[in-house]
Amino acid sequence: MAQVELEDLTKSFGDLVAVDHIDLAIKDGEIFVLLGPSGCGKTTTLRMIAGLETPDCGDIFIDRQKVNELSTRERDIAMMFQLPTVYPHLSVHDNISFPLRTQGYDQNLIEERVDQAAAILELTPQLNERASKLSGGKKQAVALARSIVREPQVFLMDEPTTALDAKLGDRLQKRLKIMHEDLNATVIYVTHDQMEALNLADRVAVMYQGEIFQVDSPTQIYAQPRNLFVANFMGSPGMNFLDCTIDGEGTIHFHGFDLTLPQDFNQNLNLEHLTDHKLIFGLRPENIQLTKGASDEASSDNLVPGKVDLLEPLGTETIVHVQLGEEIVKVQKEATFTAQPGDAVACGLVSPNLTLFDRESEQTIY
């Protein structure tokens, strides 16, 4: 297993800068997720690590060795793609043992590694079945098992769960996480699905338009996003944003309502500097307190009156879209919450977990 370092890595396709001078240090034995929307450069980055694309400039190091000039095969990596690649006419066993047999490994060692990989990926009962008979999720597990037996330095995975239905994807994620814990492997994993990134990663890099916006653990990225894009991208639904200003007393002004900030904001913010500055006030859907009914003294308790716009009852929870003046905020409530569009509600918007952004630079202030 190995660490992977990228230095000043850049790749353009014609006029399009796909990856724009990025630096990353991926630690030995971590699941590192490259996350971002379609076209952000995450797959191009992965393909450069694999040796399938040649960088315009910058260096790639695997286990401290510069690999720019090495072929894919020489880099000692395993790759997994969106669509599972299995040999359909071979049995599961022969699919998994394939890379070892072609390299002339000892038969006993082959059996040992195959058994171990099959156990980790819950494929033991299917070892003698033909690969063509397996479901999509099992095929992906076979592809993963085949890459495990080689004991490569690094696993590179490009959206391996995208083509699977939600349940199979969920199972593969779980197996992957357990495999990682058993093998302590270095895994670089590309996805556009932020929930998958939160689920799997030790650390996440959020990419957008060829740049890396933030590298942190899932909990840090979720709680302390560095800018508006990251705050919106992480979380389902993403963070709510409300345009506001702040005065010298630490009072937030928003659509004619005044909100008092928690104490630590007052202590840490340079209020003089921020007075009348254009700001954005960000709050996660689970941090808004929603109460039913109109309130007369609404704003005095940091409560803002609004009305229900629509409900998304998801079974495990209900997302309530609430209209506050011109804005719509999304609030996460328990599954038993009921209301009708148009119902009067009040939103408690002040939470220790709120985030303030600069409206112009879109960067986090606090």
Next chain:
Amino acid sequence: MIRFESVTKRYGETIGIEGVSFEVPDRSFYVVTGPTGAGKTTTLNLTSGVLKPEEGDIYFDGERVNDISPRKRDVAFAFQDFILYPNMNVFDNIAFPLRSSLRNVDRDTIQAKVEQVAGALSITSHLKKNPSQLSGGEMQRVGIARALVREPNAFLMDEPLSNLDAKIREELRAELKRLQSEMDQTFLYATPDKTEAFSIAEEILLINDGKIIQHGKPLEVYNDPQTLFVATYLSQPEANLFQGYVSDGRLELTEVESTSSIPEDLLQTLLSSNTQDVIVAVYPEDLAIEMNSSKNKEGGIELNAKVETSRFMGASQVVDISCGELSLKSVSSLDLNLERGSEVRVTFKLDEAYFFDDGDQSRLC
């Protein structure tokens, strides 16, 4: 109003749908859901008239439409993969259906309608662009706008969001729901995605292997699954399943070697069904993790288990737990700090679990 009466469609030996009857109320958001191959697209294609039923009848507002051409049925269709006309700008792409010689729509009306739907789908700033200048999500919005620009009898949508990034999907589904309620039109929408179905639907029709399994309001179906398939298909993460054996007023969970008494009302129902072999399904949000043994309350099950892994979900976490040979899942709050291999207790209440017949997998109680 769209109504199917015992409609069957086969493709050679393969069943598309079989004996399907349902009614889409006027001006509702009606979602057909089920796994790949369930018959969702067949249902939509029969509605639009692209396919003809072999048996049964289809009605629009009480009028039988089996022999009426797709064009005369006048429904708008939106697909998973839109094909935009590459040589037309976004405005002209959206306006295209209105410029059909069949519909005599004047220029001002076209202008107004296109601007209205473009505004609703947040693509006003792209109207003069060419499709090649748009991202995948923007193209899909244009495709949806093109379907919405007319005022047909109904809008049929076949997985219009399936090819989009998760984030865009989440935003667009709420926009579609808002649009449907503003336009006050009938939407018949197919998706395999449970979360999407629940988010937008007033009513869902759950189908599998061409047959209707259950229909109703999403939460009513979720909280009252009539078969084991419903409970597993609609739960995310998937419901926990236990093999159970009922005898002498007690329930034995055979894989985990736990025996407990059954609350009286549940017991009466189980006894009257005369079934001993049951499957007990527990949704992950109803399976609690406790670090210490608690007093075993009436009608509660408590099992010793081991943490396999936990996955951060933002506002909560999914914990994978092993209990003997069984793998279980719990959705829990983030304040539980769980390491791999930690010994924990998992608990659930029998009256929050669903009992199914192990034979035909129908719901017992």
